[in-house]
Amino acid sequence: MSQGFKVDYGPTIEHSIDRLLRLLRGDYPFHHRAVALLLLQGDQEVANLTAQQEGPRFRQIQAIIKGASQLSPPPASAIALARHRQAQTIARAVMGKPSVRPLGGLLDWLTLWPPTAFPILVLVLYYGLYRFVGGFGAQVLVDFIEGRLFQGWISPITQELAFRWLSPPLAGLVAGEYGIITLGLRYAVGIILPVVGTFFLFFSLLEDTGYLPRLALLADRGCKKVGLNGRAVIPLTLGLGCDTMATVVTRTLETTRERIIATFLLALAVPCSAQLGLIVALLGHNPGALAIWILVVGSIFLAAGHAADRILPGPKASFHMELPPLRLPAMGSIIMKTVARIQWYLMEIIPVFLGTSLLLWFLDQQGFLDRIIHALRGPVQGLGLPPEAAGIFLLGFFRRDYGAAGLYDLRGDLSMSQLTVAATTLTLFVPCLAQAAVMVKERGLVTAILIIAIIVPLAFLVGFSLNHLLALLAMIGGLGNG
């Protein structure tokens, strides 16, 4: 069908294409002309493929590409321009004047005009994230899958079978405290999957209605303050569900610089659903404590992002996005997208959780965990907390929710200000082990270690200062310590 159609790119580009075509002999998934065009546009993937296919001729090919790159305008621009011209010629021949759509209907306008757009944004996030993902996903579904299915059936049966038939260390690996099924699978399927599944459904709905680009647009100014652009709302809000998954999703950001900043902020100051639930349970009945927690974590988010933006080299993030018209979503495509994303989650994230419980089991076997807990006692006492809280901090690294859950057990012995300090420090303190693993995988070992080396002292420093500040405030104002 497209056999006879060819875009004319003008004499200079066409000349380079001809020279390349004389050298290209390999077997490619598309036409040689397409290969030549991609090479001229500087496509690295095709260049690698060509190097494999053409062997000794690749040197000449490189010389042609290099020569062409000196042209003005550069080949990438000239090619894009020629294509647009051609497209316009075709469009003019077959279409009437473009009917202008000045911001479509009323709803289109309301979702962009700041005085109405921001309240709408708050409503969408409240019902979508807080009520649907946080309420239905993280509570109702988690209670059912984790509470009923895992705690009630799967874990006890696995434990029963494993400890009857396997040697103790091996049984521990499968069904112990850090077992692959009793920790890894329970965590990934029982806690994270319901949250992530409902999140994906909400997300697909936003995408299909065309609201998502508006969300990015509205968030752009705010994201710029922390060195990111509007696109970063996607991984950042995803982090409220699961930081491990959100770190994988930072791939969608354009530059390495933005990916590093987003990874850093997710690890430092974006609490995941497991943490959020327990922190709200701990501090929820004391609005003052909750407000302090929000204020401190929020300020650290802004300050750390701002500092990262100042320190990291490279161009600032720029933002562009196509705004599709708002429309009624198609149920079929929403379900299809949600299912595809859940499949992706199962394939990409679950192995990380399983690997993590394997590593934990190993460390526990070696008595390594106890040694770290012992080393943490000092800093923990610096926060004004009892030394037993050290275990909570370590477990906070291995499993974020478990750290907060440990705090929940201790809450009877702690004052409100101690709880506030501990909850704040735990939120900032290193990500869970699964997230650390993904940070290494996505950003490389050096960057991951650097990020963690910044976060750990920072979290303790903030906790330490907050502890002293609260003590001072209590002294001045005689404020109640719960």
Add this chain to the structure above:
Amino acid sequence: MAKEKSPPPAPLTCWPVGSWGTVVNLAAEGDAQLTKLLALGIIPGAQIHILRRSPCWVIQIGFTQLALDDSLARTILLLPAHPPGA
């Protein structure tokens, strides 16, 4: 826009909301930014209608509505144009 003598082209960010312009040049910083703008259909000769400047620039170009931040909008140099059909 009723000026007799054609003024020099000015960046998109200098134009009021509602104005029409023809893209005359792209003052992009580097090839990557230029390629990005071109891929979005912002090419010399294209007609742009500026729809909104806050919270972000929103422009209509052909059948497409695009949101751009200041840093990209600034690189698009426009000459005044008449709205189509006017």
